[in-house]
Amino acid sequence: MGADYYNILKVNRNATEDSLRKAYHRLAMVWHPDKNPNNLIESEAKFKQISEAYDVLMDPKKRKIYDQHGEEAVKSGHIPPSTAHGSSSRNRYPEGGSFPFAERSAEHIFEEFFRENQGEFSGLLKKGPPMERSLPCSLENLYKGAKKKMKISKTITDSFGKVETIEEILTIEIKVGWRKGTKITFPEKGNKGPGIIPSDLTFIVDEKPHPVFKRDGNDLLIDQEITLLESLTGKKLELKTLDGKILIIPVTDIVVPGFEMVVPDQGMPISKQPHKKGNLRINFIVKYPTKLTEEQKADLQRVLGGVS
Structure with a gap:
């Protein structure tokens, strides 16, 4: 004799949903x-029975077949010919007909139940510890914005210890002006243990070193080497920005060691105000000659002798 699903759930045959x-x-x-x-061992068997009973009785079609033909008809998907002929025309099933009632795991039914009733039972399931992954970004990515596809691998473990590894591609839209340490969270995209809500997956922005620029908040810093002559007489700098444009910057002041020129609105975009930018700060490094001829020294004395 098959299992009595109503008895397993301890409800009567007229039980409502x-x-x-x-x-x-x-x-x-x-x-x-x-x-x-x-x-x-006992809990797994009981839990499977309870979940199976709930799965059948909550499905109107499965429940109808179970009530009329029993557990075997539900599990096999076949209606015995003798009982099929005995059905009324309204409830008649094809003789020997089959029904697409695939068995589901007890853990799957349990998880589905709590998803559907999260508002009422959200406190009953714990959430897995958050997963964190580094998101390496170039300064160009953070200056112009970009889309990155990240391949993740996560594990799903059910209550019976079965472990499944799943790979997934996530697309991350990098916003202009994001800084190192910015966090992007994908809720419930992390590992999942038995009987718990999947953990959140968080990507943390990390800035790759740049060969030319350094970042300081919303400002960009660059070291620029000039000759002693240029430091005294001036120069036009040509600098390539992070979006590929060429800036022409005239240097007209006398440049002394440690001198910094500030070029407004040529730094990093400000994340909350992307139409505004920080400053470009140019740190000048004066390259002195390693030696001078006597003639050159005399010329310098003549030109600079009276300059204070």
Whole structure:
């Protein structure tokens, strides 16, 4: 004789969906294997029975077949010919007909139940610890914005210890002006353990070193070497920006060691005000000659002798 699903859930045969839901919630929380680490064999069997009963009785088609033909008809998907002929025309099933009722795991039914009832039962399931991954970005990415595709690998472990590794491609839209340490979270995209909500997956922006520029908040810093002559007489600098444009910057002041020129609005975009930018700060390094001829020294004395 097959299992009595109503008896398993401890409800009567006229039980409503709400009664079934409450009964399943009460029993599943008692017999879930995670709640019975010292009695796994019995709890796994009970939990499977409870989930199977709930799955059948909550599905109107499965419940109807179960009520009329029993557990075997539901599980096999076949209606016995003798009972099929005995059905009324309204409820008649094809003789020997099959029904697409695939068995589902108890853990799957349990997780589906809590997803559907998260508002009522959200406090009953714990969430897995967050997962963090580095998101390397070039200064160009953070200056212009970009889209990155990140391949992730996560593990799904059910209550019976079965582990499945899943790979997924996530697309991350990098916003202009983001800084190192910016976090981008994908809710419930991380690992999942038995009986818990999947963990969140968080990517943390990391800036790759740049060969020319350094970043200081919203400002960009660059070291620029000039000759002693240029430091005294001036120069036009040509600098290539992070978006490929060429800046022509005239240097007209006398440049002394440690001199810094500030070029407004040529730094990094400001993330909350992307149409505004920080400053470009140019640190000049004066390159002195390693030696001078006597003639050159005389010329310098003549030109600079009276300059204070």
